[in-house]
Amino acid sequence: MLNFKNEDLCIEQVKLSDIAAEYGTSTYVYSKNQFINNFENYKKVLDAKGKGIICFACKANSNGTILKLLAGIGCGADTTSGGEIYRCLKANFNPSKIVYAGVGKTSEEIEYALKNKILMFNVESLEELDVIDNIAGKVKVKAKIAFRINPCVDPDTHSYIATGKKGTKFGIPYEDAVRAYLIAKKKKNVKILGIHSHIGSQILDIKPFKIAARKIKNIVNDLEKNGIRLEYINCGGGLGIEYTMYQKAPSPGRLISELLLVFDKDKKFIFEPGRSIIANAGYLLVKVIYRKFSCGKNFLITDAGMNDLMRPALYEAYHEIIPIRKIIGAQKVKTDVVGPICESGDFIGKDRMLPVLALGEYALVTCVGAYGAAMSSEYNSRPLLAEVLVDGSKTTLIRRRAKWEDLLLNEK
Numbered sequence: 001m002l003n004f005k006n007e008d009l010c011i012e013q014v015k016l017s018d019i020a021a022e023y024g025t026s027t028y029v030y031s032k033n034q035f036i037n038n039f040e041n042y043k044k045v046l047d048a049k050g051k052g053i054i055c056f057a058c059k060a061n062s063n064g065t066i067l068k069l070l071a072g073i074g075c076g077a078d079t080t081s082g083g084e085i086y087r088c089l090k091a092n093f094n095p096s097k098i099v100y101a102g103v104g105k106t107s108e109e110i111e112y113a114l115k116n117k118i119l120m121f122n123v124e125s126l127e128e129l130d131v132i133d134n135i136a137g138k139v140k141v142k143a144k145i146a147f148r149i150n151p152c153v154d155p156d157t158h159s160y161i162a163t164g165k166k167g168t169k170f171g172i173p174y175e176d177a178v179r180a181y182l183i184a185k186k187k188k189n190v191k192i193l194g195i196h197s198h199i200g201s202q203i204l205d206i207k208p209f210k211i212a213a214r215k216i217k218n219i220v221n222d223l224e225k226n227g228i229r230l231e232y233i234n235c236g237g238g239l240g241i242e243y244t245m246y247q248k249a250p251s252p253g254r255l256i257s258e259l260l261l262v263f264d265k266d267k268k269f270i271f272e273p274g275r276s277i278i279a280n281a282g283y284l285l286v287k288v289i290y291r292k293f294s295c296g297k298n299f300l301i302t303d304a305g306m307n308d309l310m311r312p313a314l315y316e317a318y319h320e321i322i323p324i325r326k327i328i329g330a331q332k333v334k335t336d337v338v339g340p341i342c343e344s345g346d347f348i349g350k351d352r353m354l355p356v357l358a359l360g361e362y363a364l365v366t367c368v369g370a371y372g373a374a375m376s377s378e379y380n381s382r383p384l385l386a387e388v389l390v391d392g393s394k395t396t397l398i399r400r401r402a403k404w405e406d407l408l409l410n411e412k
Contacts, residue, residue, distance in 0.1 A: 001033060001281075002364075009322070009323075012033060013393040016324040016364060019388060019395060023397065025286055026285065026286045026302070028373045029282070030281050030388070038276065038281065039070060040073075042271060045253040046271065049260050050260050052268045053269075054270075055099055056078065056273065058088060059274060060371055060374060061282070067088060067093070077093045079098060085113055096119050098113075098118040098119055099270065103128075105121070105128060107135060114135060115139060115141075120145055120194060123146065123184075124172070125172070126172075129187065132189075133188070133189045141189070142190065142191045143191065144193040145191070145193060146193055146196040146232065147171075147180050148171040148172065148197065149174060149177045149195060151197055151199065151211070153215070170198070178223060181223055181228050195232075197212050197234070197235065201237070202238070204247060205250075206250050206254060213263070220233070220263070232269070233269050233270070234272070235270065235272075237274055241276055243319065244320070280367050282369020283369075285364055286364075288301070291356075297336060300335055300357060301338055302339055303339075303340065304385075305341035305379075306339060306341050306379070307379040310371070313346065319348065320366045334351050336352070341380050348365055349365075386400060
């Protein structure tokens with residue numbers, strides 16, 4: 001929800017220059033109303049067309065305040081670790097709306113999830129099924145499960161975030177799915193509840209989602225012939241966003257509407273959006289600390305590094321970079337925007353056409369609400385950044401800026 005007030009760039013009604021003055025930089029800034037609206041765009045379509053739950057993929061952003069706000073408006077949670085389940089319970093998510101995925105669930109994490117009565121496990125291997133069954137027997141509960149099925153669909157996305165094609169570590173192979181369910185049916189401490197598929201992330205075409213859904217529907221039909229009737233169809237997440245003006249993302253309404261047509265109307269559905277709820281609600285506010293011209297290239301050196309925003313270095317991801325003041329008629333020069341980390345891969349954007357910014361001026365990196373702060377680290381012994389929530393004209397610090405002494409907090 002960016003807008004200009006005179007020459008000042010604002011998030012909702014708050015000037016970014018005021019945020020910089022109050023909280024310093026680099027700082028993650030979130031628009032509350034943007035991510036609430038993004039969630040509601042999913043929920044209203046599912047409520048109108050079917051029964052089920054929108055489970056926020058909290059690996060995208062696990063800030064406790066953001067999680068608590070989503071839980072408060074009826075959102076569920078897609079989790080991938082015991083720590084994420086812990087965060088979600090502390091944020092007041094209803095355990096009956098928490099699903100748990102991931103190829104490496106430990107015994108401790110499984111027991112914790114069972115004792116807290118989460119909705120279900122998305123089981124990724126037969127060995128994991130055995131462990132869940134054994135632990136459920138020890139704690140005297142029935143473990144509700146779905147198998148995560150790899151439908152062998154290759155979406156058009158970065159190879160690191162394509163999870164539903166052949167050769168990935170995720171899920172039960174498509175051809176082994178029915179056999180896996182027949183094995184689970186014999187387990188004493190397991191209740192089969194659903195089926196799950198997730199083919200990847202930042203997908204901008206509905207077609208691979210529909211191909212995967214049809215393949216999952218074939219499995220559902222085969223299971224019913226074998227006396228196994230499923231209650232939930234979990235379609236996963238993965239819907240992309242428009243990082244650039246040249247990208248066009250389908251709407252949540254179109255995605256849900258088209259996938260629900262594939263399945264019988266008596267099913268309940270789960271969708272697991274992360275990026276498409278929080279990415280465009282988050283920004284990274286940075287300050288220019290040096291300018292440099294070297295070997296024919298212009299560099300803006302900012303106070304944010306690859307430890308603060310990993311996506312450009314990890315995926316060569318594109319994020320728009322804009323000054324926070326309106327500069328009319330200024331000449332633009334091709335510039336690399338980089339950070340202070342001792343790595344050549346430490347950049348925010350390369351070859352960007354930007355106006356010349358002075359030392360101490362600020363710029364904004366857009367669409368970083370997903371996998372921005374969540375993937376940040378203390379590399380180069382750099383403390384983690386502050387995070388600020390904007391709600392109309394109000395700002396709230398939702399994560400304090402770490403200090404140097406915090407770097408030693410857990411060391412002996």
